[in-house]
Amino acid sequence: MPDYSRPMVIGVASGKGGVGKTTVSVSLAIALAERGLRVMVLDADLGLANAQLALGVRASFNMGHVLRGEKTLGEVLVDAAPGVRLIPGASGLRELASMDEAQVSSVIHVMDNLDEPVDCLLVDVAAGITPSVVSFIAACQRRFVVVCDQPASIADAYGLLKILTLEEGLEDVYLLPNMVNSQAHGRKLFNHMADVAQRFLGAKLGYLGSIERDDAVQAAQERYLPVSRHAPDSTAARSFRQLAGKVAALGPALKPSGRIQFLLPRMVGLPSATA
Numbered sequence: 001m002p003d004y005s006r007p008m009v010i011g012v013a014s015g016k017g018g019v020g021k022t023t024v025s026v027s028l029a030i031a032l033a034e035r036g037l038r039v040m041v042l043d044a045d046l047g048l049a050n051a052q053l054a055l056g057v058r059a060s061f062n063m064g065h066v067l068r069g070e071k072t073l074g075e076v077l078v079d080a081a082p083g084v085r086l087i088p089g090a091s092g093l094r095e096l097a098s099m100d101e102a103q104v105s106s107v108i109h110v111m112d113n114l115d116e117p118v119d120c121l122l123v124d125v126a127a128g129i130t131p132s133v134v135s136f137i138a139a140c141q142r143r144f145v146v147v148c149d150q151p152a153s154i155a156d157a158y159g160l161l162k163i164l165t166l167e168e169g170l171e172d173v174y175l176l177p178n179m180v181n182s183q184a185h186g187r188k189l190f191n192h193m194a195d196v197a198q199r200f201l202g203a204k205l206g207y208l209g210s211i212e213r214d215d216a217v218q219a220a221q222e223r224y225l226p227v228s229r230h231a232p233d234s235t236a237a238r239s240f241r242q243l244a245g246k247v248a249a250l251g252p253a254l255k256p257s258g259r260i261q262f263l264l265p266r267m268v269g270l271p272s273a274t275a
């Protein structure tokens, strides 16, 4: 019996590459699953399937096969950890790395066929501020913008925030400082950016805590493990657990936007397209 309960859908973006989108998506997924949520990670970075590596799974099939009609969504899903399932990105498919609007819509529509119970869908998008990144993020209920305390990351995060809030009129945007020295450092970075966003974009950013720079993250990655598995007592693993507590408390948020949305049939209580 399919579960049509209302899932939470969170997009994870950053503008600049390499600031921790995949680390955040995967580690948050694990921490949410540890709280009993059924989590799905969609690797929407269809050029480089790095969520697979971060979760330590090797998938034979991916979203590319689904889009080409060769596999169903159910056939490409992989169990990545207890309570965490992954929809792998289309690794190495150059033509999918720069998706057009129609392809983005196809991915979002294909997700309606998901015949699985899901409490939280995390969408790990590509680096950059391309139209496809913006479309994916706009199709989520909430968005996390990951930022590091480096000029290039701050500039790109601001550029992304400008498009998401001022140009696209999106709400429920959270800033997630990563690789900071302490929670106080992360809070300071948030305060600075939230102040600028309020003044120049008229946007109110949400804050749910930061993730510290922690060598355990890198060490875990080298072992193809999420940090909570490799070093459950590390500072980063602890911060991800705290973040998960706050995320779980948010719950789903459906705001009719007139836009294409992930898992919309479930949100409005319709059966999935395959049911």
Ligand SMILES: Nc1ncnc2c1ncn2[C@@H]1O[C@H](COP(=O)(O)OP(=O)(O)OP(=O)(O)O)[C@@H](O)[C@H]1O
Pocket (backbone or CB within 6 Å): 014, 016, 017, 018, 019, 020, 021, 022, 023, 024, 045, 050, 126, 127, 178, 179, 180, 211, 212, 213, 214, 215, 217, 218, 221, 236
């Ligand atoms: N809190 C952290 N502490 C230490 N290292 C981190 C932390 N977060 C991420 N990293 C490291 O930074 C690198 C980039 O992280 P990640 O792959 O998650 O970034 P990304 O934004 O997904 O990159 P891309 O844009 O290529 O998709 C990785 O080597 C990861 O291990």
Ligand SMILES: [Mg+2]
Pocket (backbone or CB within 6 Å): 021, 022, 023, 045, 050, 051, 124
């Ligand atoms: Mg990534």
